[in-house]
Structure formats: structure tokens, C-alpha cells
Amino acid sequence: MGRPQAGAKALDGELLGRLDRRRPGLLIGSLASGALVLVFFYCWGYQIANGIGVTGINRPVFWGFYIINFVFWIGISHAGTLISAILRVTKAEWRRPVTRSAEAITLFALAIGGLFPLIHLGRVTIFYYMIPYPNSRMLWPNFRSPLVWDIAAITTYIIGSALYLFLPLIPDAAVMRDRAAAGIKKRFYAVLALGWRGTAQQWHSLEWGIRILAVAIIPVAVSVHTIVSWDFAMTQTPGWKSTIFGPYFVVGAIFSGIAVLMIAMALLRRGLALERFLTDRVFNNLGLLFVTMSLVWGYFTFAEHLTVWYSGDLFEKNVHHVLLHGDFAVPFWTMVVVNLLIPVAVLSFPRGRRPLPTALVGCGVLVGMWLERFLIVVPALSTPRLAYSIGDYLPSWVELGIMIGAIGVFACLYFTFTQLLPIVSVWEMREGWRHAAGGGENGQAAEAAPTSAAASPVPGGGGA
């Protein structure tokens, strides 16, 4: 065992030591977000008890904050799995400290995003009518409906993302198991570790599992947000029926996903003192990706509105008018500023691609991308073809409560996860350390052995 081994051990200790020390900030965060979780469930319960009418939606604006937040959270979920899969497939070394936190964002954002269509239902108690299950009446859901495609896509994505988060977690769970004193904690990690021993065979299986998942999850992620866009694009509502919506939504999703990732990474770096791992270089690289997505998003927005305007279609132009010059002009131009002008102005310069500025730009982009979804849902609906039905929409306190509560649910899940499990993948960092030290490809097995309780001579280990 050479130098890399010693370094790796120190690295393990450094990373895990931070997790052992309970950061008061994390605990306070957990509690504060826990209070918001209560707000979330109180508002939802209130709505179920009193009827969907406690919201501000009406005729013609039949969809409101719930659908906006649904699209928003599904968009955020593209932070993780998709980005980390692309980075893994392209073997980008700087992915190592990022992947775990990104994948956790995906899973939790998906769980919340997936709840919103249910919250939105008029009769949530019979939501399962949308699921194809064998029943005595021989009734199937309507497979022509984009909502049924939604269910299929999101279910696939959530299962895939959970696996994709879980697989690389196994070796780390084993490390946690081996470090924990006997008791409930040890049992918890033991269950998660699935009997991981760190044998060459296990490493081989794990590596292949991750490789296959990383490739498979990319088309799934793209399909998910495409299908979300088809909830709108498949209709014939002016302002919605657009062929660009599929790719536009995917780009928007990745864009908002990176924004969350930038914020989360800046917070993690600060909160867990991870400057050694989440280096300036990582922020620089992600910042470049970020500004690229901003430009692509800006291009798509321009293309969408130009074609609508040029067509001269009366009903489309009505929607277009309220967006650009009418009631929705303020949010529209705010969106353009925070999604395009500010990111380009800040991130084009190396000094702008440091943790604080990127995180601040990320906050702006989150607001901007939320506004984008708002501007897709509401103006189109409030400007129907028959002018007699033109309407208006203001959310009620229930909708606001659920929206803010959902942020709390997300934060609570994330804080809890960070407290329980390594938010930076320990074994992947160790692997990276090895690569940097010029070790062979076969190094993993040998490196992993000492951290596992069942340390035994490993056949084929290249580190000796």
C-alpha cells in the first residue's frame, strides 16, 4: 500500500469526521423546515376537508399554483440524476464531490413534484383511477391522456433516481456501519449497506450497475420533462400548443437544476467546510455549464415568441400581447433579466464563477424559472378564445402555504439526509485521489478493503 492509501484514509476521516460532529446549523435547519412541513400538511388537509375551492383557481384559469409548482419541482429534479449521469458517462473528474448531493436533490424534488398533481386533484381520494390496475369493472386509464404518460414517466424516473442515489451509497453506508457503535444506528446502516464486504466481485457488480444506470437514466430524464411539457403542448390552447415545448422544458429543467445545485454546493461548502473537495475549479466548471444553459434557454424563449408573433394568429397573439405588454409584462421581463441578462453578465467572467456569485445567480434563476412556469400556465388560460370568458387568477393562502411548505419538506428531507449519510461520496473521492496519484484502473478494490470490517486480501487488487 503506497502513498495514495494513506491519503485516502486521511480523506475518509476528514469527510466522515464532519458528519460525526453535529453541526448546530443543520439541526436548526431541520427544525425550522420541520415547522414548514407542518404548514404543508395543515394546508393540504384543510383543502381536502373543505374542497378544492379554497384555492384561487376558477374558470377559465383551471390550473394554478399547484401545476406551476409541479413543473418547477420536476424541473429542479433534473439537477441531480441527469447532470451527475452525464458527468459520470463523460468521466468528468470534478463530478466526484458533486454527484451525491445532486442525486439527493433529484430524489427529494421528484417526491415533492410528484405530490403536486395529487394536491391539484378535485378528488384526491380516488387518484388511483389514473393507475392501470386490474379492477372488477375492467376499466383502464385513458392512455391517450398526457397525464397518464406523466404518471408512467415520473414513476420510472423516481424509481431510477432512487436506485441511482442508492447504488453509489452502498459502500459509504458500509463505512458508516463499520464506524457506528452497536445499536439502532448500526442496524440502520447495516440495512442500507446490504451486506457490503468490499470484495472485488462486489465492486465489479457495483461499477457495472452504476454504469448501466447512468446511461439508462439520461433518456428517462429527458423524457420526463418532455412529457411534462406535453401536458401543455398536446392541447390546442393558444400559448400552449407549441412544438418547441419539449426541448424548451428539458433545457429549462436542466437550467433550474443547475441553479439549485450551485446553491446547494455553496451551502455545503460553507456549512461542512468542504473547501478542499468543492474547489473553485468545480464552481468554475459548473458556472460555465450554467451560463451555457442560460444562453440556450434565452434562445429557445426567443424562438418560441418570435414564431408566435410572426404567425399573426389572432388567439395566439392575444396571449402574446398580455405576456409582453399586458398584465404579465412585469413578471415576463423580470424573468428575462434574472434568467438571461444577469447570468450572462456575471458568469461570463472568471470572477463571477466563484461560489458566492454563482449561488446568488442561482437564486435569481430559481425565481426566474418559477416565473417562467407561471407565465406558461396562467396567461394562456386567462386569455381563452372566446373573449367573454377572459379571467384572472390570484392564489389563496392555502396555495401559498402549500408552496412554502413544500420548500420546507424539501429542506427537511435534505437536512436529514445530510445528517445521516455522507453528502459527499467518500469512496468516489478516494478513487479520484487515486487517479490523481497515478494509480491503475484496478485500484478500487484494494483501496476499499481497509475501510471495511471484512478487510481481507483482495484478489486482483492493484494497489499493493
Next chain:
Amino acid sequence: MTRWGMAIDLDRCTGCEACVVACAAENNIQTVGEEQAREGRAMHWLRIERYYEGEFPDVRTRFMPVLCQQCGAAPCEPVCPVYATYRNPEGLNAMVYSRCIGTRFCANNCPYTVRVFNWFDAEFPAPLDSQLNPDVSVRPGGVMEKCTFCVQRIQAGKDEAAQEEREVADGDVKTACQQSCPTKAIAFGDLDDPDSEVSRWAESPRAFSLLGDLDTRPGVVYLSGTEWREPAE
């Protein structure tokens, strides 16, 4: 096969809204109250749209009763995830209330914005409850509804004809709006029967479909001899 259809002569419509009242009484439509109506939650299955032309004092009002167009190619149908709305063999866009989970997707995709939603459970405080029509179910909260072409009257007409061992004749079935129209601006019947009143009206050179260029193939035909400007202008 019967294909139920309606023809509305706009040149005869005075905008009196008797049809709106008759529809609400016939179909147990919830009265939502002032506050909810202000929020855009009035539940009329049939509404009289008013369009004004000209500048004051030289103003002209046009009336247009708008109800579910019972489209032959209905945009509301494919988007429903649970088949709560579907096309029945007699040309109606049927609603299965017990199947509806309230996604409201159908209403978004309706170019005529004629679908209405039960935002709360219906309340019919006494004595309103004693005037409920026993042939029509009262819809629970969270469910979409819309004009049914008075399907209960169609059913009653068919039952009566069956008892008398004959086919349903033209004029056997009258919708509530048609029955209450003082100027007889509404015709209802079988569009597949070339001799029916509604078919003859539909043949008129004054006939047109609302938003016809969408090719939703409406079962409602409008008649108007005067030129219409695009309603959205």
C-alpha cells in the same frame, strides 16, 4: 343511428336568459352565490355572451348563447386520464361524474370554455332541495360538469317511444333551453335525419360553426344572417 344536435338562430335571440334559468332548474346546477361568482365560479352550463359593437351612443349588442358544442372531435376527451368524458354512440360528449377525479384538463382544452367545475360540494338549502330534478344526479365537489343536451330528457323520450312501440319522432325530445325560449331560437333533434327541424336549420345558408376552423365538428350549429366580427376582437 341518432346524432343529437342543436341549432341556434342568433337572429331570433333577444338575450333574455330564460334558457339559462331553465337549464339551471332542469339540471340541478349549483347556485354558488355572489362571492364565488365574482371569483369566476358561476356554474352555468349555458351562458349568453354579449358583444358590443360601435361607440356610445351608437351601440349594438349581439347575443350568443354558448353551451357545450358536443364536438364530434372533442378536444376535451383525449386529455382525460380516466375516461370520465367520452363520446357516446348518439353523438353526445358524455360525462361520467363518478369517474371524474378533477384534473380539470378537459376544461383547459375546451376552446369554448364551457366546462364548469364543482369547487365545493353542492348545497341546496331548503326549500331549494324540494325543487331538485329527480332524474338528474347532484354532482359532488371536485367534479367537472357541463351541458348534457338534457340527456335525461332524451332518455325519457326514448322510453316513451319504446312503450308506444315506435321510433323516437322529431320533436319528441325538447331540451330545457329550447322549451323555455320565447322566440323559439333553438331547434333540437337528430342531425342524421334529413327531415328533422334541426337538420333543416343546419342546411340554412346562415348556418356556421363556432370557431369552425378548429375542426372540432360541433353538434351545435349557429344561424346568423348578419356579419359577425371575430368575437375575440
